[in-house]
Amino acid sequence: MDRAREARMGWALVAPALLWLTAFFVLPFAIMVGLSLSRFVGREVVPALSLDNYIRFFTEPSLFRGLVVSLEITAMVTVVSVVLAYPLAWIIAFQVPRNWQRLVLVLTILPFWTSYVVRSYAWLLVLGQGGVVNGALMGLGVIDAPLSLSATRFATVTGFVHFFVMLLTLTIYANLVQLSPNYARAAADLGAGRFATFRHVILPLTLPGVMTGAFLTFVLCMGDYITPQILGGGNELTLPQLIMMQLGRRGDFPMASAMAIILMAVVTLAYLACARFLRLERV
Amino acid sequence: MPRFPSSLRLTALASTALVALGAAPAAADSLNALVWCDNTDPDLIRPFEEEHGVRVNLREYEGTAAGLAILDQSRPGDWDVMVIDAVDVHRVAERGLLAPLPADELPLGDFFPDLVMEDLNAIDGEFVAVTQKYGYNTVSFNRANVDAEAMEDLSSLFSGDHDGRIAIYDYYLPVLGMLALNAGIDTADLDLEALETLREPLMDLRARARQVSEVVAAQTALAVGEVDIVFGGGEWLTAVLAEENPDLDWTIPEQGAVLWAQSIAVLADSANPDLALEFVKYISSPEGQARLATSSCYWGMPANAAAGEILTDDQRAVLRWDEQEDFLTRVQRYPVPDADLDAAMQDLWTDMLQN
Numbered sequence: 001m002d003r004a005r006e007a008r009m010g011w012a013l014v015a016p017a018l019l020w021l022t023a024f025f026v027l028p029f030a031i032m033v034g035l036s037l038s039r040f041v042g043r044e045v046v047p048a049l050s051l052d053n054y055i056r057f058f059t060e061p062s063l064f065r066g067l068v069v070s071l072e073i074t075a076m077v078t079v080v081s082v083v084l085a086y087p088l089a090w091i092i093a094f095q096v097p098r099n100w101q102r103l104v105l106v107l108t109i110l111p112f113w114t115s116y117v118v119r120s121y122a123w124l125l126v127l128g129q130g131g132v133v134n135g136a137l138m139g140l141g142v143i144d145a146p147l148s149l150s151a152t153r154f155a156t157v158t159g160f161v162h163f164f165v166m167l168l169t170l171t172i173y174a175n176l177v178q179l180s181p182n183y184a185r186a187a188a189d190l191g192a193g194r195f196a197t198f199r200h201v202i203l204p205l206t207l208p209g210v211m212t213g214a215f216l217t218f219v220l221c222m223g224d225y226i227t228p229q230i231l232g233g234g235n236e237l238t239l240p241q242l243i244m245m246q247l248g249r250r251g252d253f254p255m256a257s258a259m260a261i262i263l264m265a266v267v268t269l270a271y272l273a274c275a276r277f278l279r280l281e282r283v
Numbered sequence: 284m285p286r287f288p289s290s291l292r293l294t295a296l297a298s299t300a301l302v303a304l305g306a307a308p309a310a311a312d313s314l315n316a317l318v319w320c321d322n323t324d325p326d327l328i329r330p331f332e333e334e335h336g337v338r339v340n341l342r343e344y345e346g347t348a349a350g351l352a353i354l355d356q357s358r359p360g361d362w363d364v365m366v367i368d369a370v371d372v373h374r375v376a377e378r379g380l381l382a383p384l385p386a387d388e389l390p391l392g393d394f395f396p397d398l399v400m401e402d403l404n405a406i407d408g409e410f411v412a413v414t415q416k417y418g419y420n421t422v423s424f425n426r427a428n429v430d431a432e433a434m435e436d437l438s439s440l441f442s443g444d445h446d447g448r449i450a451i452y453d454y455y456l457p458v459l460g461m462l463a464l465n466a467g468i469d470t471a472d473l474d475l476e477a478l479e480t481l482r483e484p485l486m487d488l489r490a491r492a493r494q495v496s497e498v499v500a501a502q503t504a505l506a507v508g509e510v511d512i513v514f515g516g517g518e519w520l521t522a523v524l525a526e527e528n529p530d531l532d533w534t535i536p537e538q539g540a541v542l543w544a545q546s547i548a549v550l551a552d553s554a555n556p557d558l559a560l561e562f563v564k565y566i567s568s569p570e571g572q573a574r575l576a577t578s579s580c581y582w583g584m585p586a587n588a589a590a591g592e593i594l595t596d597d598q599r600a601v602l603r604w605d606e607q608e609d610f611l612t613r614v615q616r617y618p619v620p621d622a623d624l625d626a627a628m629q630d631l632w633t634d635m636l637q638n
Contacts, residue, residue: 043374062636121499121503125503125507128509148493150509229497233493233494236636247352
């Protein structure tokens, strides 16, 4: 096959993917960028090349706070989810007999099969003043009066963590089971205790799985609208909630587009940081 | 209608066309309706489908801006009918989106006179929409935990007795309208200057409230005892829960409350205008009105008084049928802000939510 024909074949093979990306990513993204530079005057979108929406976002405290709240919640969720998911994945990978691991994994991800909205409302009831948590704490005599758990940031973080622990468990488990037991044996031969083996051998080798899961958690959590809307009680607004307000109530597509691009920029920065940390230039 | 740059229009059109390649064209024996959740109740829709041998495709939306965005992104003829806030009918009609309705074919004579709302539903004397349901944004409360008499006075919410036990309904127009009434300002007189005077009471109310919630979350909070009062609530919030918990009640305080009303219209570029009109006639009929009034999503008073003959005594009692005459004299309509006032209201609302 000559080179020209090879090149044509290459383009032909890549064309469907290029077409798909152009139609469903590049074009919509270009439209969004164009809209974000437009102005919203009265109730009309006026074409323009203006950075007003971006300036307004960063100078208006109630809007900028949405980004801060989103970052705070996402950081909490990511850290708590990793801390909970790692031991769970470890137990499944190394403590559960191999024959049972598949079943245990299925049980771990069972909540994935229920509706996200229903699950959030269920948490609202669980964390309510007459809910399971308050009931148990009062029954045990830990508290005298019910705690305000629902309609708080705690409730939002809890709802998120419940979901993302499942996701992280899967990614970390996939990493752990690929580790050859010889690494641990070699470390032991060199005199390392169990903690030192974990600290200096296992953990670094499983970091790619942890970081991948943490990045997925970050992306999904930053962009989620439903959980904070249902569980947060409207006591603070995340960036996606603010975007929805611009769309649903104001019809301010330019501002919503600017906010969406800022959200995308934050996620991109997180990805670059993640890739740099893992030295995954080729990812 | 939002005006996008022509290049953006082209790219949007191209993207839409690509998506549309796989989409089936609208069938002649189906009706596409852009509605609020109460209009999606199968018990309401099925009788119409059976009678006309058609399928009604429903798309639920909230907020006029969201509805207009859906219309902007749709092809002409995609939608046949639309449910809309009565106070926003002119806003939509001015864009040329609504078709005239033959008033003589609608049972307007049976409507509660205050609910015909010709000034909202008609343009230059020609009806382009018809009221389908109404109710009040007022105060919902749990009678078991709150003194019902105290709820007759809005100022009791600021007394400190209910701090941490209040939910604010997450919709700026009725809540600001009620705060205006509490401050002695008519909703029709709400302007930028008057709005600024509402900042302090709004923030004060926010400080006393446990949460700011949309319909389902507010309902849940009241039903499970998270809060005792929903400011901005009404029969639409508690009526559907009345059977399970008769203590959940609502009242119109002495300062008054805000009247909400929703209308239904036929879209000007409907592909099935005759069927669309039949649907509007069905929804406006006593049978359709009774079913809509007791929709599983939320209850509300039917605009057509003849529906009272179909509703049961219990249903009428929950809707406070016999008190409507008095209620209607004590309420004011939603504020109808222009673009600037609307933006200022929403800015204030966002400040309230973020502080």
